[in-house]
Amino acid sequence: SDGSVQLRSLNANDGSSASLDLNCQTRATQPDVLALALCWSPPERELKIAVSDSKGDATILRLGEGDLQEERRQHCHDYEAWCIAWDLAQLDVFYTGGDDCALKVWDSRSPGPSRIVRKHSMGVTALQAHPRSQYLLASGSYDETIFFWDTRSMRSPLDDVSVGGGVWRLKWHPDRDELLAVAAMHGGAGVVRYNMRGAKNIAKFTKHESMVYGIDWASKSVPDETQYAIASCSFYDCALHLWNITLS
Numbered sequence: 001s002d003g004s005v006q007l008r009s010l011n012a013n014d015g016s017s018a019s020l021d022l023n024c025q026t027r028a029t030q031p032d033v034l035a036l037a038l039c040w041s042p043p044e045r046e047l048k049i050a051v052s053d054s055k056g057d058a059t060i061l062r063l064g065e066g067d068l069q070e071e072r073r074q075h076c077h078d079y080e081a082w083c084i085a086w087d088l089a090q091l092d093v094f095y096t097g098g099d100d101c102a103l104k105v106w107d108s109r110s111p112g113p114s115r116i117v118r119k120h121s122m123g124v125t126a127l128q129a130h131p132r133s134q135y136l137l138a139s140g141s142y143d144e145t146i147f148f149w150d151t152r153s154m155r156s157p158l159d160d161v162s163v164g165g166g167v168w169r170l171k172w173h174p175d176r177d178e179l180l181a182v183a184a185m186h187g188g189a190g191v192v193r194y195n196m197r198g199a200k201n202i203a204k205f206t207k208h209e210s211m212v213y214g215i216d217w218a219s220k221s222v223p224d225e226t227q228y229a230i231a232s233c234s235f236y237d238c239a240l241h242l243w244n245i246t247l248s
Contacts, residue, residue: 003029005038005051005061005068026068028061029053037083039094050094052081058096060108072108085127087151089134097124103139105154117154119147128170130177138180138194140167144187146180148194161192161199168213173228179247181230183215189232191245203245210236218242 006025012018029035034054041048047063048071056077061068077098087093092108103124105115126140137149144165147157165187173179178195189212191203211234218229226246233240 001034003027003031003033003035003053005035005049007063007068024067026061026070028059028070029057030055033057036080039084039086041086042088045091050084050086052076052084052096054080056081056098056100058084058094058106060094074106076104076106076113077102080123082123082125083127085129085137087137088129088131089151095127095129095137097127097139097141099123101141103127103154105151115154117149119157120145122166126167126170128172128180130172131174132177138170138172140170140182142166144184146170146182146192146199148199159194159199161194161201163187163190163192163201165212168211169215171216173217176228179228181215181217181232183212183232185211185213188212189215189230189241189243191230202247205230205232205241205243207241207243208232208234208237208239210234210239 005028007023008020028051035051037052039050049061051059058074058076060072062071076096077100079099081096081098083097085095094106096104103117104113107114120141122142124141128138130136135151137151140146147160163182163184165184168185169183171181178193180192182190189205193200193202213235214233227244229244231242
């Protein structure tokens with residue numbers, strides 16, 4: 001919330017206790033501006049961090065010799081830039097979503113957006129590039145809809161699905177290509193399956209008593225290959241739930 005980005009190392013000395021030691025930090029926003037989202041560059045590239053903020057800006061940070069250096073700052077949206085994601089196929093390309101209902105494509109070598117997509121009817125709040133299908137991007141919005149995009153041609157989405165709540169976080173499964181976990185605010189948490197047959201809601205978790213803002217897979221925690229563990233968290237009740245889905 002103070003606009004800073006920190007890099008820390010997890011150290012477990014004796015196996016019973018651990019510490020998060022600060023390596024370096026920097027301010028990624030202007031004063032009194034909130035950092036809203038952060039995205040690491042793909043692992044095979046030079047380490048960079050993209051940050052979006054409450055003023056509508058995006059900042060690209062590069063890891064230097066023991067510190068984080070600002071490489072570029074770009075004004076992207078008229079209102080909050082809720083989310084940001086790197087393109088996995090093109091080194092200099094990233095995506096932003098804003099409260100102005102726009103999904104924008106940026107090339108860090110150019111001053112303006114490469115493309116502006118206005119398919120969502122409300123603010124764009126979540127973006128997630130697929131970790132293996134390099135041209136597949138999922139976008140979510142306050143309009144309760146997830147769109148699936150082929151980033152080579154974004155004139156219209158490949159498919160869409162309604163999830164019953166504003167989409168705050170999206171997370172592709174690290175191993176199962178077709179599974180997408182969804183944090184849908186007042187609509188709870190869930191899982192969407194997307195493949196050549198289209199997009200479909202296949203699981204819902206409704207035991208949160210507040211808006212669901214975070215979700216992730218715990219893929220190695222369940223030995224059964226038909227079961228998948230998920231962690232989701234909600235805001236006002238400060239709750240973390242661990243739950244499983246079973247798929248054939």
